[in-house]
Amino acid sequence: MSLNTAVSDPKSVFSAADIVLDTAYQGIKQPEWQDLFAQAKKANLGQFIQDLFAGKHVNASEDRPALHSALRNLDKTPVIVDGQDVMPAVADVWHRIEALCNKWIGVTDVIHIGIGGSDFGPRLAIEALAHVPNIESRGMRMHFLANIDTADLGRILQRALPHSTRVIIVSKSFTTLETTKNAKAVVRWLKDSGRTESQINNALFAVTANVPAAKEFGVKPENIYPFWDWVGGRYSVWSAVGLPIALQYGFDTFKEFLAGAQAIDHHYQSAPLEQNLPVLMALSLLYQQEKHNIKSFAVIPYADALDWFPKWLQQLDMESNGKSVDRNGKPVKFSCPVVFGSSGSNAQHSYFQLLHQGKEVIPIDFIAIREPMSTLPEAKEHHRILLSNCLAQAQALANGKQTDNPNNTYPGKRPSNLLILPKLNAFYLGALLALYENRTTTLGALWNINSFDQPGVELGKVLAKPIETALRNGGKVNQDEHIDAITASRINLFNKT
Template sequence: MSSSSTSTPTITSLATPKQVHSAVNMVLDTAYQGIDAAAWKALFSEARASKLEQFIADMFAGKHINQSEDRPALHSALRNLSKTPVLIDGQDVMPAVTQVWQRIEALCNQWVGVTDVIHIGIGGSDFGPRLAIEALAHVPGIQSRGMRMHFLANIDTAELGRILATAKPHSTRVIIVSKSFTTLETTMNAKAIVAWLKESGCTQSQIAHTLYAVTANVAGAKAFGVEQDQIFPFWDWVGGRYSVWSAVGLPIALQYGFAAFEDFLAGAHAMDLHFQHAPLEENLPVIMALTLLYQQEQHDIKAYAAIPYADALDWFPKWLQQLDMESNGKSVGRDGKPVKHSSPVVFGSAGSNAQHSYFQLFHQGTEIIPIDFIAVRQPMSDRPEAVAHHRILLSNCLAQAQALANGKDAENPNDIYPGKRPSNLLLLPELNAFYLGALLALYENRAATLGALWNINSFDQPGVEYGKVLAKPIEKALASHQITIQASADIDAVTAARINLFNS
């Protein structure tokens, strides 16, 4: 394949083979990527040369593909509704996973009279369930228990204050989600919630009845005051950003019923089976990964956008940012050597709102920014005007892709659209729990594919730790209220001056 950064894609017709693919009733159209048959052949050869098929098999077999942490990346087991044995070091994990499903279903039947649920967690403990709760709230006719579902992630007390202004302490339940049960933001917010419950007149036994935990550190949760039978396990072979399929997704089942949670898992499981067994040439996660790789190799792209033409999916790009950039935002490969490519910057928001924001850059900016247009066939409301509105929404989605691909000539330079801007169209038949699960699993498997193609470990995140270490001496210096902080081994001169500025 050419690595030239000056060539431009030739936009081919929809009739060209290998441009429209489907899986799990979802359709992927790559016609506007500008990839011809010869380039596709080279891409699939490159994928096979990277031993992608073996990597996929190893991932689902529970091999220790997370080399730096010497553990599997087996979040697919959390949605393995077929209960086919999944072995880690010779031990089947499915009985433990099944037991958690049973406990989640039982809890759904136990909660009566709950008005508020406060889900405390950050990063992967927050984005997935928050996205699902928001997206499914828009499904016409969905059965909901109508609880106020609050997500508390930020250490900024503005979020805490907003939640506590409306929550009713005596009918609130609290879910503390932390794999290690040592995450600073989560533990501090949990302590603040317990203090609020005490201030509101809740007894110690009532508080114990209120608290639930999802964690791998059962001892830590018990020490905090969570009862043993209200702790849901988390395993070290599940990365935080891949954890919504575990008990981290409790809010989904509690709000919309266990059947909806099962549908969510079923959609993801169906996509996993496709990813695991489909030939590379028909494999949606692989094809999507290869379109991005192609644009990197041809145009050295540094960013891409995900634009869902569904307001219910407005949180999807935020979830995707963590998935892609935390998984693959690395400069060193699995072999310890520098890599040629890694994750581009990911951004996006719901269309058609996004058209009135940054689409100017897409059409006439100097950078080529590939786009994933995500559309849903069916309207997301049962309003009388829903069909007409949805038709306009979809026409905007299709028009933007066409304009970006084909461009427009004009005598006035300001009116020229260069065109040849690549995009995918991903079409969901409808948006419900099943297809939401399939969508998220599609992108999870694409992220893993990209990691394999780039020779990157997609399942660790060492880059997020250093700043946490540095924050500790800085917080201590801020707490001192001194305006004479000097530079040290832990605090450089610029930061010392800024601490003094805050303390003055």
Template sequence: MSTKSAQSDSANPSKAVFGSLQAAGLTLDLAYQGISQPEWASLFTKADQIGLKGQITELLTGGLVNTSEHRPALHTTLRDLNKNPMLYKGNDVMPAIAEVWQRMEGLCNKWVGVTDLIHIGIGGSDFGPRLAVQALAHSANKPNRGMRVHFAANVDSAELSHILERAQANSTKVLIVSKSFSTSETMMNAKTIINWFKAKNLTSSQIQNSLFAVTCNVKAAESFGIQADNIFPFWDWVGGRFSVWSAVGLPIALQYGFETFKQFLSGANAMDQHFASTPISHNLPVLLALALYHQQTKHHSKAYAVLPYAHALELLPFWLQQLDMESNGKSTDRQGKYVKTSSPIVFGSAGTNAQHSYFQLLHQGPEIIPVDFIMVKEAMSSLPEAKEHHNALLANCLAQAQALAHGKESSDPNLSYAGKRPSNLIALPKLDAYHLGALLALYEHRAFSLGALWNLNPFDQPGVELGKVLARPIEEALKGSQPNDEGFDSITSARINYLKQ
């Protein structure tokens, strides 16, 4: 890269030469953000004013960044294959992490004759491994055990029933994933699967050998009946939505091999190193955060769309919904003061399908909705026509970004496109475990950076608790035979009575 290119890049990343903003093999192109050089300068000043580089260091060195729960967020340590020491309450956590790696690899080596793996978990215990297992199914040149990997999250029995109709009981293993080992949906699904095993005439010993757990609460898993050797721990300093790097990612290793899982960790670790050491002006997660922060403050954007032009990444928007909105969907800042802006609403789906859904709104709606376009340079199919299909896919991706940026004037207002709709382009050379890990870590660090910009704590989620508490007495009321007329507001009481008629 020339000196001139580097200078323009530093002053205005929107003018950077394509390919000059890279990390862990990923390329970020901000050319269509529409952010001027003075605006970038103001954003960099904002990052300096809040001490963003210092906050990044705090995150990556075990600082108490989870301010409400007074503990660190050490998920990046889970992917440090160099085993650098990390202290928590005076003890190095790395030996325990390395022991879990060893046990995961050992299980992969003796995982023989399994036709079906049923992974039971919800939220952070589900989104990450589900996304990775589906995405890597399309990745070439990797081992593949060829199991049917099923993910059961919803307490709605329809999801589990569909899985159990296809699974072969005698060669099925079950992985129960719950940080507390008390999550109501997870435990109900687990008990139903045990009943299914019994109905299929499996012995108690066979059932016990079929059950595995990933949890912080080892004692609860043992009390449930999981053998100690089948329990894989993780720790309270791992937030659920950041837990795929722990034993929560075990399905990735079991299906594609432990070396593939290590590549997944390695890609994320490479992004960690970039995040830790790269100046703000070239730091990909920070630039993504600053660009979105700018659109929120300048255009009052309340949502952004993430559009992977790769069918293998169709679950990425769902993963991002939890990452962004559970992390930064807050009404108060770190000091307990009310805020006016926090996480935007996240939506998206795979291109080109998305073009036939909500692109009308993106192009001609009155709202300014920033877009993240994600493309993979290498095709993910062995069909003879794969190159032809992939060229059409990529052409649509590039065309939509150009159309959003420039628009089109017409004497007919109905045919006019306003343009000046901001977007990023994130390019992967290919979709494999390494680059998938880097992509997820990129967005994790963007969420952290946005939390810093809005002075929010991205590592707690108190807003999810109230509904859980209220659900328990309602569930008991639905079981009762008498009409319900007390203990709930009149609207909820009427609804309960309707359901019991």
């Protein structure tokens, strides 16, 4: 049996901010949808959404709000956190970003130093918007430095011109090891290039919630752009973390990016659950977990401009909801599946064999854009082929094909969503990212998981410190540092000459 029973059902097609969601290939019948909506209501999802936008302390483990939505609240509607409206401070950062854009002259290179949430969002946006036909760009080279591996550092420093380079250091805590080490290396490069201490200080900018640490590093106070502890790193591209977007493409483009996200926020807050895109996307994944016990989820944007989107989504989903216990410390039945993906049609020639004929059922979100992403003479023809592949893959996965040869049989019943963007520009990119942010937090609410903390990333960081010391000391392991026997032997492998 195929999943095409709802293909012509208008109840499977929804829209918000001109983005269309088609759930027809999920194979979810109307009575099953009603059961899912009942689950959402039982989980108090409506109240959760209200609390999220109202500044309630939905991040219970850290006793703080999760108010990334305030960063794109262009209407400046008051948002009260612990008795104080945060919007004047947010608006002040907007004004400062706009002012910096207006005086950012003669810059050839920008080195943006940050990792995780300080890197994925702005990197994705810069890459995606670079493909927008006729977008106004200021012509600077925007370099993203995240990994502690010096190969990336070396490549950037070979290309950048030190006397016309600006450096943006992005770290919420301003203590992230990779970021601070890379920042010190870039400062050393500027010194070695003959720049004076005053010139270096003028070239350094910081985006952080730890303003004193940025000052101590040597960043001038007027070059520090704050954000707040109620902004999670993976939700922070809407803050001054997104500064590269404004610097590269202009402040008006950055505002369009925020406006697209705000449009989805308005929809998420006001639309009934039965027509709410983030809720429908979350419930469809929950359904596949309950029906197929799925362990993985794929997102395939049929747009090369969005090739970084699955990487951004990996952090958003798995760092937010990759938990084994709920808000009350009790084991959960379901949490975040493994997220992967890449741009179509490249993906078809990579892992689609597994999607079609593998033993595991893997739900997919297909993302398509109505308009081609270039003005070349071949653009319309190529884009038509691209879209036909997107639609064909979804149909083949859903319906399958039965033959007498098991090797050529496709089991079908592989569920998917289709998202259609009218075009890819700053507005719709912002809307797309906010759509998935709200879907992720909806899933957290349905699983009763805190989507706004990430304690699981800390243990490895703690253990890395004594291991680095042992590597530096020729393999000598301090027995008090909790380095186990296997790791101690591996340290010696690296110290052998």
